[in-house]
Amino acid sequence: MKRREFLQYTSFALAASLFVNVPLRAEDDDEDNEAIEISFEEAYSEATKGAKKVVKNAKEMKLNIPDAPENGLVVPVEVEIDYPMTKEKYIKQIVVMPTKNKVNLAVTANYTPANGKAYLYVNVKLGGTQEVVVVARTNDDVVFEKRKKVKVALGGCG
Secondary structure (H helix, E strand, O other): OOHHHHHHHHHHHHHHHHOOOOOOOOOOHHHHOOOOOEOHHHHHHHHHOOOOEEEOOOOOEEEEOOOOOOOOOOEEEEEEEOOOOOOOOOEEEEEEEEOOOOEOOOEEEEOOHHHOOEEEEEEEOOOOOEEEEEEEEEOOOEEEEEEEEEOOOOOOOO
16 A cells, blocks of 8 residues: 555545544534523513612713614614723623513623723624614623614515
């Protein structure tokens, strides 16, 4: 056997062995990929649990969400928070929650002072006209909240 043939056969054998234990269809994994239905009240309660204070319509938060997007499948949500990002004071979490979807927890983003700025840009699905609520938690458990009503003509949540 020549060296080139040996390398070809061993490469083929190694590649084939990688696929021996891989199922072609993973039915059990489908359950893990399902979105968990959660009411807005539950999501909001979880996001604000243990807060020292909730600041409604916080001036520190700037939301950039279209008033009336063409389609609810892709609604851009941009959040910018004017708050220090030092070791002593910083935003540690931003949560985006639609109020009337089946799954009302769109995204949770965690931050450290190393991020330098509390900023988030994400696309969310909206199943119809509703409010989008954004809460930001500081490292000392003060929660800033801001809401915006979004009028959706064509829903995105099936």
